[in-house]
Amino acid sequence: MEEKALTTNKKALHINLSENLYGSFAEIGAGQEVARNFFRAGAASGTVASTISAYDMAYSDALYGVREDQRYVCRERVEKMLSVEFDKVMSILRSERSPETQFFAFADSVTTINFRKDNQGHGWMGVRFQLHADHEPNQVILHVRMLENDSLLQQRTLGILGVNLIYACFFHWEYPNTFIQSLLDNLGRDQLEITMIHMNGPELDYVDNRLLAVQLVKNEMTPAIMFDRYGEVQEPGDMLYKKNVLAFRGSFRPITYVGIDMIRSSFAIFKKDKDYDRENTIALCEMTLNNLLEDGSFHERDFLARVNILTGMGQNVMVSNFKEYFKLVHYLTRFRIKNIRIVIGVLTFMKVLDSNYYKHLNGGILEAFGKLFANNMKLYVYPALKEGENELLTSKNLSLSDDIKYLYLHLVKCRKIIDIENINRKKMNIFSHDILKKIQNKEDGWEKLIPRFVANMIKKEHLFGYND
Numbered sequence: 258m259e260e261k262a263l264t265t266n267k268k269a270l271h272i273n274l275s276e277n278l279y280g281s282f283a284e285i286g287a288g289q290e291v292a293r294n295f296f297r298a299g300a301a302s303g304t305v306a307s308t309i310s311a312y313d314m315a316y317s318d319a320l321y322g323v324r325e326d327q328r329y330v331c332r333e334r335v336e337k338m339l340s341v342e343f344d345k346v347m348s349i350l351r352s353e354r355s356p357e358t359q360f361f362a363f364a365d366s367v368t369t370i371n372f373r374k375d376n377q378g379h380g381w382m383g384v385r386f387q388l389h390a391d392h393e394p395n396q397v398i399l400h401v402r403m404l405e406n407d408s409l410l411q412q413r414t415l416g417i418l419g420v421n422l423i424y425a426c427f428f429h430w431e432y433p434n435t436f437i438q439s440l441l442d443n444l445g446r447d448q449l450e451i452t453m454i455h456m457n458g459p460e461l462d463y464v465d466n467r468l469l470a471v472q473l474v475k476n477e478m479t480p481a482i483m484f485d486r487y488g489e490v491q492e493p494g495d496m497l498y499k500k501n502v503l504a505f506r507g508s509f510r511p512i513t514y515v516g517i518d519m520i521r522s523s524f525a526i527f528k529k530d531k532d533y534d535r536e537n538t539i540a541l542c543e544m545t546l547n548n549l550l551e552d553g554s555f556h557e558r559d560f561l562a563r564v565n566i567l568t569g570m571g572q573n574v575m576v577s578n579f580k581e582y583f584k585l586v587h588y589l590t591r592f593r594i595k596n597i598r599i600v601i602g603v604l605t606f607m608k609v610l611d612s613n614y615y616k617h618l619n620g621g622i623l624e625a626f627g628k629l630f631a632n633n634m635k636l637y638v639y640p641a642l643k644e645g646e647n648e649l650l651t652s653k654n655l656s657l658s659d660d661i662k663y664l665y666l667h668l669v670k671c672r673k674i675i676d677i678e679n680i681n682r683k684k685m686n687i688f689s690h691d692i693l694k695k696i697q698n699k700e701d702g703w704e705k706l707i708p709r710f711v712a713n714m715i716k717k718e719h720l721f722g723y724n725d
Contacts, residue, residue, distance in 0.1 A: 262442035265417045268424040271296035278427060279354060281360035282308040282471065285329055286380065287369040287408065290416025291423075295677055301645055306346055307681050321500070328444040332492065335381040338364035343385040343394060361394075363423055369403060370410040377591075378403030378411045379494070382419055384426045388460045395458025397426055399440075400492045402479075403452040414448045421558060425568045430460065438476055450479040453492040466490045467564060468557055473557060474546055474578050480588055481577035483541070495672045496573070496591040501538040503527050504585065505600040508548045509563045510693055511694035511711050511721060512570070515639075515686035520572075522677045523600040523637045532596050539574040547580060562720040582609060583629035590631055597634040600677075603641050603650050612660055622661060630673045639677045642685050651676045697722040 263271070270382070272278055273295060282305065289400055292308040311317040321337045328334070339589060342362035343629040350360065367380025383398035401418060421440045423664040429436040433456070451473055456464045467545045470482040470490045483493045487546050489663065524540060527533055549560050567574050580584040584598060589597050608614065609629075612622040620627070631638075640649040652674050657665055668674050687706050695703035696715065706714040 261509070265294055265297050265420050265425075265443050268420050268442075270300065272424060272427070273298055273300040273304045274405065275427075277355070277359050278304055278359045279306055279350070279358050279360065279385070280304070281306045281348075283311065283338050283342045283362070283364045284309070285311050285334070285366040287367045287378075287415065290656065291365065291414050291419030294416050294420050299551050305659040306350060307570045308688075312707065330368050330380055332381050332398065332400070332495070333381050334366050335364050337397075338362075338366070339383050339398075340384040341660050356357070357390045358611065359387040359390055359427075361423070361426070362567050363419065365415070365419060367401075367415055369408040369415075370406065374406065378405075378408070380415065382415075383424060384423055386417060387424050388427070388430065390427070393460045395420065395426070395430070395456070397454070397456045397461075399451055399455070400494075402494075403448075403521045404450065404451055405448055410448075414444060417443050419447065424680070434472055435466055437472055437478065438468065440476065440630070448556055452479045452494070453490060454484065455490055467561065471549070471555070471560060471576055476574055477578070480579065480584075481575055483576075484564060484574045486568055486570060487574050488564065490671075493575070494592055496539060497516075497589065497594060499537070499593050499595060500590055501527070501530075501533060501596045501598075503538070503540040503590070503598045503600065504543050505541070506543045506545070506582070506585070508546075508557070508689055509542060509544060509567060510689055511563070511566060511707055511715060512542075513687045513689055513692060513707050514681070515687055516689075517570075518681045518684060519600050519602070519639045519677070522639070522679050522681075523598065524676065525679060526637060526675065529600050530596065535642065537595070539573060539576050542567050543575040543577060543585065546576065546578045548584060549576070559721070562718065563720070566714055566720075569714065570708075570710065581614075581625065583625045586631055586634050587628050590633075594633065597631065598637055600637045600639065602639050603652065603655070606636070606638050606652070607655065610655070610661060610665065612658070623664070626664065626668075630668060635672065636674050637647050637677050639676060640680065640681075640685075649682075693721055699724065 287288060289310055295305055295345045298625060311320055314706055321341055339362050342364060345664045346360050362385045365380055365382035369378040370376060379402045381400050383396060385394045387394050405411050405414060411632045418440060421442050425436045429439050437454060454469055455466050467484060467490060473479045474482055481493060483491050483496055490495050503524060507516055549555060564574055586597060614624045615625045638652045640651045643650050692706055694702050
């Protein structure tokens with residue numbers, strides 16, 4: 258039988274009654290409810306050294322430094338707050354408290370929905386904490402996106418989340434999956450999304466933050482997570498906001514010459530767009546969770562192999578739970594993307610054109626295409642060789658059913674569907690599943706079918722079932 262989660266009040270009281278936990282609370286913006294929960298629980302004098310609400314920007318600047326970009330709701334701000342507050346607690350109280358005291362600092366910077374309801378409530382929060390007295394601290398930081406349509410409700414939710422985070426840091430730190438699931442204790446998935454989490458420190462060095470991030474998607478705590486080209490977990494909004502985005506979906510198991518050619522040739526088209534800006538454009542490889550689950554289970558090593566290869570090639574990576582392409586586009590639009598370009602192989606594109614794929618929607622394929630072909634979205638279609646022939650299969654010579662023919666022609670005429678023409682025909686008959694089978698069956702010659710970097714990494718790390 259699954260153990261019932263403690264209420265927020267009981268978690269706060271448990272911490273307050275713990276003899277050795279003592280720290281400070283610093284909050285900017287709308288996150289004032291966290292410290293309040295500890296006061297309301299009782300016995301707060303056993304835990305709370307100080308609380309501060311640096312609501313005024315000038316006051317916040319005096320405490321934590323001036324930000325040139327004037328962004329106060331950001332990761333860097335919360336990390337600065339944690340550093341300042343933890344150092345302050347240690348310098349003032351280290352000699353005053355019991356030698357067994359485990360000090361901590363909690364900080365958040367949050368904005369909730371405004372009176373006009375034309376903004377998105379979100380924020381950062383974190384804890385810097387000692388798991389053993391007089392040891393170097395650990396740190397956990399996360400980003401939350403608020404979904405409720407009322408500022409008071411969002412504040413209440415933030416207060417619960419903050420208590421859950423502090424409690425998890427001290428009582429669930431050894432079990433990362435339990436840690437992240439406990440963050441939603443006494444909360445519903447319709448109240449918030451946790452879009453990013455990062456753990457580090459002497460006792461947390463065993464944690465792979467990439468695996469932790471994927472658990473957020475797997476546990477339906479967020480629809481997507483992102484890694485930058487260096488393999489670091491990032492908050493999607495920070496990477497995507499107001500950018501031009503080129504997204505290529507695949508299984509990448511492993512990536513082939515065709516996959517690389519799709520990225521290269523599609524980017525060449527994008528660069529000719531009048532709105533293209535090199536400094537404000539991001540390309541990413543996207544994997545759906547369905548591609549990462551085999552027989553319903555998540556294979557960590559296989560997932561990390563794909564991420565390591567892609568980031569080793571300098572690619573940004575997204576992992577999502579979007580089965581349909583239109584859901585991916587809808588997600589990207591939340592970040593006020595300037596232009597969206599989705600790269601798709603023509604064989605996959607044929608499945609997207611199948612109206613049976615959208616029977617679960619009231620509006621069928623019309624509803625799906627209305628969401629897929631947003632005003633700022635275009636589909637780049639990569640061709641394939643017709644079976645047994647040397648002729649290319651493109652968007653121009655597909656066999657179309659009568660129910661979508663004229664809709665399709667309209668999209669082509671409006672240049673919503675664009676063929677990728679400058680391609681490498683020599684590598685078009687190479688498919689990931691064939692290479693994977695050759696690797697696992699110990700067949701010779703598979704190394705020549707994929708980039709040298711990828712082949713060397715598979716051999717070196719014994720990826721995808723490779724054995725000498």
